[in-house]
Amino acid sequence: MQTQFSKQDLEKPxxxxxxxxxxxxxxxxFCTATCSSYVIQGDERDSPRGRIYMIKEMFENGGTPDKNMVTHIDRCLSCLSCVTTCPSRVDYMHLIDLSRTHIEKNFKRPIKQRLVRNVLSAILPFPGRMRVAMRLGVLAKPFQNVFGKIGLSELGSMLSLMPLRLPRAGKYASGRFGKKSNHKQLQRxxxxxPGCASSVLRPSIHDAAVNMLLQNNIQVIVPEKAGxxxxxxxxxxxxxxxxxxxKNMVNTISKEMEIDPVEAVLVTASGCGTQVKDFGHVFRNEPGYSSRGQEIADITQDITEFLVDLSFQAPSQWSDLKVAYHSACSMQHGQNVNDAPRKLLERAGYNIVEIAEGHLCCGSAGTYNILQKDIADQLLKRKVDNINLVKPDLIATGNIGCITQIASGTDIPIVHTAELVNWAYGGACPKELEHLKPRTNKVKDFIYADAAE
Ligand code: SF4
Ligand code: SF4
Incomplete structure (x- = not known):
């Protein structure tokens, strides 16, 4: 694509x-056909190619971005389906990031939008504040429909996504866990x-992941202030x-790494995983952080990537429950992690079924289901319709955002992959599945054969 930036413009990074x-x-x-917003809107301006043209124009023109352009850029879910489709490897992820920052700096949003965005930014990343907001939210939940009628639909959306009860804090919320090996070299x-939103909404995911690691004699550090x-x-x-x-996360992790070397930094929410794996790029212009950011990015893995390389014994509970695996966009498009979660679930005995149009977003996308509720609702309906076609006993996924979003559109239980695997190997049963009875050690031989691959 030809651009018309001036020499002066190009001096700006x-x-x-x-x-x-x-x-x-x-x-x-090519990217248009797989774009989550284009399949709903059917408008070129809501496709990756359309947005790329608009972003080019926005940067070339400089100044205040056009209101219509902002609308179409806001409708992008950052699902990155276009990135895995593009044959020319266009780095749309970083392009849309640059445009969002440019809009935030140069465009004055209507007051309501600013207010909602500021509230989300002030609450969601902070577990303490989120717990307080959720306690208040439980009281306000019965009135969620009223907020839409008085022009505060975003607040109503937030309430509709909140659980009815605030879960108890997790067992492994922070600290050092696991025995030290007598052989220093063998210590893993x-x-x-622990994540921010995830640690409040569903601490059982983190607990399940830590439990699996401890069972495999791996020491686990959960930094208290990673944020x-x-x-x-x-x-x-x-x-x-x-x-x-x-920066706070890099400082906290680096400090832990100075005390004791670690072989990996593990993340249980794929949305966060995509971001942490990109720390090398995030800190590219930040002296003092760029090499540490890259070092952390290099050893960051989704929990399933790490677990799949461990040699497990046979599951203590064998179940052939039919699991529809929903691959979060940040997992499949953001990190290209596709086989590990499926393989782990299969080894644990579950019967995995694929969901049609699996490349499309469920509408969660960070705060998208609050800020762009109409499109998010349509994507959710499409996702749930596709899930219903395979008639699963339950749904598994690797991102808290998807769990919250999909659970709001179906009665089929949805759990995190780590919770499901942990359950099969003798860990706690996810609360949604307490009514399902697993069978015990049905086909041990299969497990050993598969683990030896
Ligand atoms: S990130 Fe997703 S919604 Fe945005 S343009 Fe790409 S495919 Fe479409
Ligand atoms: S080159 Fe890539 S981003 Fe550009 S239109 Fe083709 S598929 Fe889309």
Whole structure:
């Protein structure tokens, strides 16, 4: 794609980076067919190619971005389905990030939008604040429909996604867990990031992951002050806040790594995983953080990537429950993690079924289901319709955002992959599945054969 940036513009790192990305797009439009917002809206301006043109124009024109362009850029879910489709490897992820930051700096949103975005940014990344908000939310939940009628539909959306009860704090919320090996060289040790929203909404995910690691004699460090990786703010273009959070996470993890070396940093929410794996890029212009950011990014893995390489014994409970596996966008498009979760579930005895149109987003996408409820609802309906076609006993996924979103549209139980695997190997049963009875050690031989691959 030809661009018309002036020499002066190209001296600014943002414009230079945007130009490099824009040049790669050959306008072929392959990405349009797999775009989560285009399949709903059917408007070229809500497709990746359309947005790429708009972003080019927005940067070339400079100044205040056009209101219509902002609307179409806001409708992008950052699901990154276009990135895995594009044959020219256009780095749409970083292009849309640059445009969101540019909009945040140069466009004055209507007051209501600003208010909602600021409230989300002030609450969601902070577990303590989120717990208080959830306690109040439980009281306000019966009135969620009223908020829509008085023009505060975003608040109503937030309440509709909240659980009816606030879960208890997890067992492994912070600290060092697991025995030290007598052989220093043989000691395996990892850091597990507890997550912000996830640690409040569903601490059982983190507990299940830590439990699996401890069962495999791996020491686990859960840093108390790791906080949020900055992804939620980053996707709203709030770069300053996102950067502060990411820096805090890097400082906290680096400190732990100085005390004891670790072989991996593990994440249980794929939305966060995509962000932490990108720390090398996030800190590319930050002296003092760029090499540490890259070092952390290099050893970061989704929990399933790490668990799949361990040699498990046979599951203590064997179940052939039919599991529809929903691959979160941040898992399949953001991190290219596809086989590990499916393989883990299969080894644990579950019967995995694929969901049609699995490349499309469920509508969660960080705060998208609050800020763009209409499109998010349509994507949710489409996802649930596709899930219903395979008639599963339950749904498994690797991202708290997807769990919350899909659970709001179906009665089929939905749990995290780590919870499901942990249950099969003798860990706690996810509360949604307490009515399902697993069978005991039905086919041990299969497990050993598969683990030896
Ligand atoms: S598939 Fe890639 S090259 Fe083709 S229009 Fe989309 S972004 Fe551009
Ligand atoms: S990130 Fe998703 S919604 Fe945005 S343009 Fe790409 S495919 Fe479409």
């Amino acid at each position: 943002v414009f230079a980076e945007a130009e490099e990305i824009l040049h790669k797009c050959v306008h072929c439009g 040790r990892v850091i597990v990031i 949020c990786c900055g992804a939620l703010d980053h996707h709203m273009g709030k770069e300053k806040a996102a950067m502060e959070m990411a």
